[in-house]
Amino acid sequence: TVFEDDKLKLHIHTRTPEKVMAFCHRYGEFLNLKVENMTVQHTETVKNILCSDTPSKGHFSVVAVACDSVVQRLFVDMGADVVIRCEESASPKEFLDAFENVSTPEILVFPNSSDSILSAMQAQKLYKDALVTVIPSRGIAECYASLPIIDFAETDIKRVADAVAETINNLYVVNIARRKNTMDPSSSQLEEYYAFSRKDIIAIGKTLEETAVQAIDTVLQTYCKDIITVFHGRHVRREQLEKMTAALENLGICAEVFLVPLEKTSSELILSFE
Secondary structure, eight states: OEEETTEEEOOOOOSOHHHHHHHHGGGOOOSOOOOOOHHHHHHHHHHTEEEOSSOOOSSEEEEEEESSHHHHHHHHHTTOSEEEEOSSOOOHHHHHHHHTTOOSSEEEEEOOSHHHHHHHHHHHHHOOSSEEEEOOOOSHHHHHHHGGGOOTTOOOHHHHHHHHHHHHHTOEEEEEEEEEOOSOTTOSOOEEEEEEETTEEEEEESSHHHHHHHHHHHHHHHSOOSEEEEEEOTTSOHHHHHHHHHHHHHHTOOSEEEEEEOSOOSSSEEEEEO
């Protein structure tokens, strides 16, 4: 309830809104009125939650966030108990709904985006039925690398969180995006790709596969990595990926390269180095 001069703002939850409006109308007129069906909203939220068929019976459960249904299913298959699907960032309410689907005394959360981290922390404070630990994961690559190393038989959640933190700290992630040359529209190089890690530009090329190969070569000359995971959306053509893998073989890259197809990605490609 908020008062402002002769105005009153009310927020009410009721199963009989018509009775509430009739009662309030006795005391004045409505300046603004908004009625929402919270039951429908809750049902739509639950549709975005995928639960494992074999939920954890140990000391903790894993809740993660995915950008699409393909990643959502992938994370469940990798061991997550509940995965929230949302295109942008998950809300505190979505995290709270996800928490309600587990029965363990502790919950480990992978928000997988900067905005979702804040929402997860808000839900962490609000939820009282389990102790929630939020992993500050900022992308799907971090969650993908972390899920296989989790010991679900462990009872000390701090040990689990420390192992995950070590995995994420040792991870090197490169995004490849496309940009247009808007300075000279007549240029033959209207499109070019650039690879970046945080604020550092790693490589620039005319084609996606050329840029990816340059980026991988540059990273491996600087860091000792054994595994490269390439996340790509459906818009990336098969021949582009074949050219990339062939070029890597010609360079004599010793690291193993794994291709992970997704519905969509935040960049043209996401390269994860372990």
